[in-house]
Amino acid sequence: MAYGKRFGIILFAILITAALLNSFYITPLQVSDSDFSTYIIVPMLMLPLFAVFMLREGITPDVRGRDALIGAALFVLFVFAVLYLRASLSYLYLSFRVDMLLFPLLIASFAILVFGYRNIGKFKAIMTYALFASPSLLIWLASANYGFVVGNTLLIYNIIHPFFSNASYTAPLTISANGYSVGIGQTCIGIGVLIATIMFLVPLAYLYEGMIMKKVLWVASGFGLVLLLNVLRMLGITMAWFYYGPSNAILTIHVFAGVLLFYISIIFMILISGLYGLKFPGRKGTHAAAASGMHGPGHGRYYGWGVSLAILFAFVYFLMTLNYSTAQVISPVTLYNHAAFTVGAVAPLLRTTNQSGFTQVEFQDTAHNEISLQLTNESFNSTAPIAIIMIAPNRTETEALLRNTTVLGSISFITSAGSTATVYEIGAYGRRLLLYTGLMPFALQSGQSTVAGLYAVLPANRTSAKITCPGAFDTQYTLLTNAFNIQSYNSTANAKVTSAYCIINGMIR
Numbered sequence: 454m455a456y457g458k459r460f461g462i463i464l465f466a467i468l469i470t471a472a473l474l475n476s477f478y479i480t481p482l483q484v485s486d487s488d489f490s491t492y493i494i495v496p497m498l499m500l501p502l503f504a505v506f507m508l509r510e511g512i513t514p515d516v517r518g519r520d521a522l523i524g525a526a527l528f529v530l531f532v533f534a535v536l537y538l539r540a541s542l543s544y545l546y547l548s549f550r551v552d553m554l555l556f557p558l559l560i561a562s563f564a565i566l567v568f569g570y571r572n573i574g575k576f577k578a579i580m581t582y583a584l585f586a587s588p589s590l591l592i593w594l595a596s597a598n599y600g601f602v603v604g605n606t607l608l609i610y611n612i613i614h615p616f617f618s619n620a621s622y623t624a625p626l627t628i629s630a631n632g633y634s635v636g637i638g639q640t641c642i643g644i645g646v647l648i649a650t651i652m653f654l655v656p657l658a659y660l661y662e663g664m665i666m667k668k669v670l671w672v673a674s675g676f677g678l679v680l681l682l683n684v685l686r687m688l689g690i691t692m693a694w695f696y697y698g699p700s701n702a703i704l705t706i707h708v709f710a711g712v713l714l715f716y717i718s719i720i721f722m723i724l725i726s727g728l729y730g731l732k733f734p735g736r737k738g739t740h741a742a743a744a745s746g747m748h749g750p751g752h753g754r755y756y757g758w759g760v761s762l763a764i765l766f767a768f769v770y771f772l773m774t775l776n777y778s779t780a781q782v783i784s785p786v787t788l789y790n791h792a793a794f795t796v797g798a799v800a801p802l803l804r805t806t807n808q809s810g811f812t813q814v815e816f817q818d819t820a821h822n823e824i825s826l827q828l829t830n831e832s833f834n835s836t837a838p839i840a841i842i843m844i845a846p847n848r849t850e851t852e853a854l855l856r857n858t859t860v861l862g863s864i865s866f867i868t869s870a871g872s873t874a875t876v877y878e879i880g881a882y883g884r885r886l887l888l889y890t891g892l893m894p895f896a897l898q899s900g901q902s903t904v905a906g907l908y909a910v911l912p913a914n915r916t917s918a919k920i921t922c923p924g925a926f927d928t929q930y931t932l933l934t935n936a937f938n939i940q941s942y943n944s945t946a947n948a949k950v951t952s953a954y955c956i957i958n959g960m961i962r
Contacts, residue, residue: 455756458512461567464760466504468767473497475774476552479782486711489598489645490588490785493550495652497586503579506660509734515569518760524566524759528621528766531558540865540934543873544894548783552774553587562766565685566759578659585652588785595789598644602626606637609687617695630695637687646715650679653719661731675722682714772846776927780871783894783902792846796824800907802895803843803961811839811960824905828960837912838841839956845895846906851890854908855879858886862949863938867930868958876950878913885913887953893961909957916946922955 476497485491539546546552557580562578583747584590603625610622617630626636638902654675658668726732773796792798796817811833816825826841833839844850859880866874874891889909896902 454487456514456760458514459508461512461514462505462508464763465507465563465567466501468763469504469560470501470565471557471767472559472770473500474771474773475777476550477781479547479777483712484645484649484715486643486646488784488786489594489643489648490592490646492649492652493553493586493588495649496582497553499656500579500583500586503582503656503659506656507575507579509662510575511662512568512572512575514567514756515567515571515655516755517569518566518755518758520569521758521762522561523570525762525766527558527562527565528762531555531562531646532769532773534558536933537932538872539930540867541890544781544783545788546873547590547777547780547786547871548788549587549589550587552591554584556583556586559766559770563763566763566766569759582655592785592789594644596646598786599625601644602637605684605687609691610638610683612688612690613695616692620695628691633695633698635691635694637691646683646711647676647679649716650675650718654722657723657726658731660733661726662734663729663731667729667731671722671726671731674729675718679718682718686710686714694905704827712944742837748763773929776867776869776871776930779869779924782871787896787900787902788894790901792796792897792899792903794822794903794905796822798903799843799895800824800896802897832915832917833912837915837958839909839911841907841909841957841961843905843907846892846904850906850908851875854888854890855882862947862950864947864954865931865934865938866954867934868924868926869924874907874954874958876954878950887911887913887916887950888959889953902915907957907961909953911953911956913949916949916952916956918952920952920955922958925955925958 480492480494480497483491484494488590535552538551538555552703560576560580560583561573564573568575595864606626606628607622610620610628613628613630614620620628620630623634624630627634628637629635652670654672655770658672661668662670690710735768760802796819800817811830814827814829816827817823818825822845826839826843828839828841829835855877861878861880863875863877866876868874872892872894874889876889877890879886879888887910889911893905893907893909895905905924
């Protein structure tokens, strides 16, 4: 089943698209001015196109038996990394799109299976580019975005001041004139759009033929063009605001201007690419390269094995990411702007449910920065209640709670929201207890976030083993996460542990 480069590249692009389908579902399709991390939709959408652009490379498929083993081993490594990091990072895994930091491993697996290990060097560019589909690499710009907007405010103020003698600047983001005020933060293109422009132009620069330095200059010029158009946009909206006053027409222009400027910049840069000595690859060279790759020296059956394994792995990963649809994805910018846990900030956001007939008694200990809940019903009475404590996260807290106890078993759950919780069955002071531990993120109205450590204790003898909560946790991920947890194979104990998870998961919101 020998095949040429053209077939291999098309298949490679399809495999990448299939692997990204569920990621597209949870990623905002619009780059926001206020949340720069939304730029990641651009490299995600461009990755399949980047794969197609690799037709310009002189790749000769050469798949041998060893290549199938290497490609399969890389996929297994990728799966283990996904399982380990998703369990250990909890809600941070998807919020910071750690899956895209791992994606180069999957790309390498596909490349080796379809083209052979000897061609892996040709895929360095696309593997590096894939890393930028995770905001983790550029999250440090979250703090720079505010300074960028302030700088733009001062720039616009200095430009309009000669035209409006009564103009005044109110730090940090407000300009006033003629009885009207405008916040430049509302009219400024954020850093996310600037990054998105670069992310769009880089694959195109890869496709073009030309000197590397001219490609770099072309991408930098696109960046500069967006900056210039951004200043003109802010200036136009601000002056119209002061001359004619606030109006729906100005607001409508503001809403669409950012997106229009992005597309105008891209189209303009494509049209003038010839001025930088860049051009599309010649058809003759492409056909010649394709013809040269019609038959590699590898045995035909290895080509078939490689393609079959690559398709299988893409399908497996697609199934692994189906649970993305229920995940709670918090903006990494919000998470990066972290605030210390305080009772006052969290208490108004905490919600519990009485659907199961529980009576709740809440204690707020501001001195120790702790919220305690005591919940009772017919099964969990006042002598054997459910006790829940929320405090500032502490890595040693779980160790302290398990100290001087006998751990009889435990299960780590991957919740339907994408976070991690662990429930232990322990023996302590002649009693059997169930201990729930987990982290609970809160998005605050200030644009910051905080995290609470959530701990709950339930008496095991009062916890029914028949309580179930279908959909409250991801069954497949939970099973895979506990694959090497021998204690999790006791079905009787597992039923009680799972019931404890269901009770707490159903109570706390």
